[in-house]
Amino acid sequence: MTSKSLHSFLEENIADLKEKGLYNDIEPVEGPNGPTITIDGKELINLSSNNYLGLATDERLKKVAKEAVDSHGVGAGAVRTINGTLDVHIELEKKLAEFKDTEAAISYQSGFNCNMAAISAIMDKNDAILSDELNHASIIDGCRLSKAKIIRVNHSDMDDLRKKAKEAVESGNYNKIMVITDGVFSMDGDVALLPEIVDIAEEFDLITYVDDAHGSGVMGKGAGTVKHFGLQHRIDLQMGTLSKAIGVVGGYVAGKTNLIDWLKVRSRPFLFSTAVTPADAVASTKAIELLMESTELNEKLWENSEYLKAGLKKLGFDIGDSETPITPCVIGDELDTQKFSKKLYEEGVYAKSIVFPTVPKGTGRVRNMPSAAHTKEMLDDALQIYEKVGKEIGVIS
Incomplete structure (x- = not known):
């Protein structure tokens, strides 16, 4: 029999989320997640994917992934420390280290797992972590798991970072102190002030940790935010995603x-979860090789990004201060944001609404993610739809 208290809790809270515009409906994509997608038989221009370079559907990656299934099977078969470390995992990690210009690298099952794994493996209850207030949820959870003292730092505020680093060091309460930040902040698209952060870290002997999930493949001609600033030999931990x-x-x-x-x-x-599949490892290695061989996809991504940003700004949308392809259209009210996203969908654009708790209340937005795979015609069609919907619901005049 279902617990009455559980049933009551779920019914009441789901209804509350729906009433406030905070409930997220999930629409399954039928087929590949490319520059256009199909949902319920309807083709849509896709502006919600993190597939920045279009590699998720790249024929070269598909080819090597299929070959890996034939040569190595569909699964690794064990955790990495027993016999789940295959030769393809070692090849991937060597390529990652070369790509990031570091001595070594370790691969995990997801970017989220990286932050849960690495932070808690390094930091403990006798330590402190200086964490930017807009850091990703996986960083926040990783910090909590470590049981270290979490010291929240105002977003990209170097005066606040310096002040709190000084206080933490002079208190004498901590064995180790880490400063942790996203390289690219996923909701606003701004870039961390890494040169200043590193200077402060070196002054106070802080461990430096950069989550570059949205920077790898995007910044630094594809090599990431750390390499963009030439700091690969001054950062202790570079985290990234293959997703x-x-x-x-x-x-x-x-x-x-x-x-x-x-x-x-x-x-x-790493110790207690089965490794990524051989196909995933081989496809990831191939993707990194492609980025190291050519900057063509990276350049196309930035070209499309600048085109879309300019178009939305000209129409009068509030796109914030993004410095990267991440392009928010800030609506504000959660219900209005949901309505705006739904209208875009009806007209042929898939741009998912982002509301609390992903962003602060009152800052709901539709986040646009142009990719290297979009054509100018797709972006022009999207801009026409944005103009129509924006005027219909009064977001722009």
């Missing part, structure tokens, strides 16, 4: 050899 610009699934941490050796024996997702 966004790389187009596959998984995550990784890159850094010194002794760091990676420690993570292999102390990070719990």
